[in-house]
Amino acid sequence: MLTKSGVLIAVLAAATAAAAPVRAQEPSRMDGWVVLSLDEYRALRGRAFPTTPDPLPPPVDATLTRVDYDLRVNGDTVSGEARLTIDVLKQGWVSIQMPAGLLVRGAKLDGQPSALVDGNPPRVLISRSGRSVLALEVVVPVESAGGIESMTLPASASAVSAVALTVPRTGLDLTVAGGFVAEQTESATENRWTVFGSPARPLTFSWKRRVDDRRSALPLRSRARITELVALGEDSTQITASVRLEVVQGVAREIQLATPEGVAVNQVSGATVGEWRHEGGTLTVSFLEPILATTSIVVAAEARTARDGAIAVPLIRMPAAERETGGVAVDVVGAGEIKERQPRGFDPIDPSDLGDIIEGRESPSMAAFGFKPMAGNAPRALTVNVSRYLPQAVLVANIEEARYEALMAEDGKMLVRARYAVRNNQRAFLAVKLPSGSVLWSAALAGKPVRPGVSADGSYLLPLVKGRAGEQPPTFAVDLIYLLRSAAWSDRGTARLELPAADLPASRSGLLVYHSPRFEIEPQPGAFRVESMQAPWTAALRNEMVSPAASPAPLAGAGGGERDGAARALLDTYRKEMGKSAVGVIPVQVTVPSLGPSIFVAAELTAESHAPVLDIKYVRTEK
Numbered sequence: 001m002l003t004k005s006g007v008l009i010a011v012l013a014a015a016t017a018a019a020a021p022v023r024a025q026e027p028s029r030m031d032g033w034v035v036l037s038l039d040e041y042r043a044l045r046g047r048a049f050p051t052t053p054d055p056l057p058p059p060v061d062a063t064l065t066r067v068d069y070d071l072r073v074n075g076d077t078v079s080g081e082a083r084l085t086i087d088v089l090k091q092g093w094v095s096i097q098m099p100a101g102l103l104v105r106g107a108k109l110d111g112q113p114s115a116l117v118d119g120n121p122p123r124v125l126i127s128r129s130g131r132s133v134l135a136l137e138v139v140v141p142v143e144s145a146g147g148i149e150s151m152t153l154p155a156s157a158s159a160v161s162a163v164a165l166t167v168p169r170t171g172l173d174l175t176v177a178g179g180f181v182a183e184q185t186e187s188a189t190e191n192r193w194t195v196f197g198s199p200a201r202p203l204t205f206s207w208k209r210r211v212d213d214r215r216s217a218l219p220l221r222s223r224a225r226i227t228e229l230v231a232l233g234e235d236s237t238q239i240t241a242s243v244r245l246e247v248v249q250g251v252a253r254e255i256q257l258a259t260p261e262g263v264a265v266n267q268v269s270g271a272t273v274g275e276w277r278h279e280g281g282t283l284t285v286s287f288l289e290p291i292l293a294t295t296s297i298v299v300a301a302e303a304r305t306a307r308d309g310a311i312a313v314p315l316i317r318m319p320a321a322e323r324e325t326g327g328v329a330v331d332v333v334g335a336g337e338i339k340e341r342q343p344r345g346f347d348p349i350d351p352s353d354l355g356d357i358i359e360g361r362e363s364p365s366m367a368a369f370g371f372k373p374m375a376g377n378a379p380r381a382l383t384v385n386v387s388r389y390l391p392q393a394v395l396v397a398n399i400e401e402a403r404y405e406a407l408m409a410e411d412g413k414m415l416v417r418a419r420y421a422v423r424n425n426q427r428a429f430l431a432v433k434l435p436s437g438s439v440l441w442s443a444a445l446a447g448k449p450v451r452p453g454v455s456a457d458g459s460y461l462l463p464l465v466k467g468r469a470g471e472q473p474p475t476f477a478v479d480l481i482y483l484l485r486s487a488a489w490s491d492r493g494t495a496r497l498e499l500p501a502a503d504l505p506a507s508r509s510g511l512l513v514y515h516s517p518r519f520e521i522e523p524q525p526g527a528f529r530v531e532s533m534q535a536p537w538t539a540a541l542r543n544e545m546v547s548p549a550a551s552p553a554p555l556a557g558a559g560g561g562e563r564d565g566a567a568r569a570l571l572d573t574y575r576k577e578m579g580k581s582a583v584g585v586i587p588v589q590v591t592v593p594s595l596g597p598s599i600f601v602a603a604e605l606t607a608e609s610h611a612p613v614l615d616i617k618y619v620r621t622e623k
Contacts, residue, residue: 058089069163101154105137150206161197177204221249224321227356228328251290257283270297313382321376332365336388345380397427399506405592412486421538431459435498444479475540501611518622524615528601
């Protein structure tokens with residue numbers, strides 16, 4: 001047996017003997033033998049031919065896959081068999097816990113008697129892997145109170161729990177908590193139910209003698225509340241109706257709703273809806289169980305109506321109702337509004353009064369009408385006159401012109417004023433996000449200072465003046481002034497002026513930049529182009545007047561007493577108007593000073609939520 005050193009010497013000797021004649025006859029070559037130790041050889045071979053790793057152990061030793069009970073009531077106890085389907089994943093002995101709360105008389109594992117290990121709860125030991133079925137003889141106590149008998153099966157960790165319960169009596173009603181009844185059969189002597197339970201939840205069974213309900217023999221009397229939303233589109237009309245049924249007498253196994261001609265029902269939904277069919281203008285809805293009190297369903301339908309002009313609103317009715325309440329909301333989808341209304345059997349109301357499916361829906365063209373309390377077969381009709389507009393006549397909101405003034409100082413400070421000429425129909429706020437690190441100095445709406453709100457993303461929310469839908473609202477000015485700090489200017493370099501980002505598109509933009517007279521600046525190519533100075537294009541910005549801060553009137557005389565009295569009167573006036581203290585920033589109006597030389601640049605069509613940027617190069621010309 002050779003050692004490692006012996007093998008190495010033999011390999012070297014063989015290599016020397018083989019190489020000696022070659023050296024004499026052939027020129028030297030770069031290739032040759034490589035000598036490795038056994039450890040290095042084994043390491044390289046292990047990398048070239050890696051061994052397959054051992055499989056990971058199973059995440060659990062065993063799992064309880066299914067529990068099936070077959071139980072029968074015997075007086076004050078319930079006895080029977082519980083079959084546990086167990087899948088063992090581990091090799092060797094595995095301990096399986098029995099369901100807690102059961103009295104186990106005996107156990108059989110795959111048909112062979114098996115011993116139980118004492119404990120709370122007891123356990124069974126299984127020695128082989130694979131699937132096994134453990135049959136347990138169990139007894140569960142029955143509790144009785146107020147004529148109701150009940151029993152509870154413990155919660156199981158299995159995916160499926162099925163219970164077959166037999167009660168040797170007839171005329172019983174069964175209720176289940178923690179599961180649902182899948183099947184029921186009743187013979188001349190007994191009742192049998194098949195129940196499926198939910199994982200990790202106990203199953204509680206309660207049964208009592210069935211009480212004959214005389215209501216089923218009484219004629220049906222009902223009331224209905226119908227809340228309907230009709231969206232008049234240019235191509236089709238969408239109808240959504242919420243029907244709440246109230247049973248006053250008898251039981252309701254189904255209801256019938258009347259639909260106008262040309263209405264197609266797409267869907268009927270509700271917790272108690274079983275089946276529904278729509279034939280000949282009648283929608284029949286069957287319930288899973290007879291309705292004794294109240295239930296609600298939602299009907300989704302559509303119809304073909306005229307695009308504009310006089311339109312008869314399709315109404316969903318319940319003719320069998322003794323009293324029909326609720327209402328209908330009519331909305332115009334697209335560019336249009338309701339001009340005239342001809343209701344019959346309706347009272348005009350606010351849409352928010354209907355609630356239900358109308359709640360939270362806002363539209364300037366929506367009109368709502370409440371049902372006059374009448375029978376379901378009483379005549380009702382609603383006709384509206386719809387007027388359509390061109391899309392540009394109902395623009396929600398737009399910035400027709402954005403004007404900016406900026407004063408760029410040598411020390412990097414920038415004072416920027418942003419003015420927007422806004423035309424608005426429906427928007428409540430204008431969200432403006434200032435550049436990072438900016439400090440807002442003032443804000444104004446139509447020349448009046450305002451305190452803007454702040455959104456979650458840090459944008460300032462400025463209230464807007466609303467116009468009426470279908471009309472051309474006038475433009476008004478929104479004014480912002482803020483301070484921005486950047487790096488100080490050197491003798492030569494570049495600077496960037498970032499402007500605010502508004503959440504509305506701007507049709508045209510103009511920027512007037514003032515800078516130090518000791519520098520020359522050159523705008524770089526981008527969104528803005530250099531133009532000659534122009535006045536604002538919109539009347540809202542041309543006519544905007546910023547009134548200077550009021551200054552106190554000259555004090556008469558030079559006497560100290562008169563001066564003190566005037567100052568005291570002025571202080572009293574401010575206290576009456578502003579109070580002793582003010583919370584937050586007091587809105588003020590400031591202007592950008594017109595200092596130093598200036599350049600004017602313009603741009604077209606700035607997208608919403610986009611921050612315009614002007615890059616410039618500067619060179620110092622004076623020391």
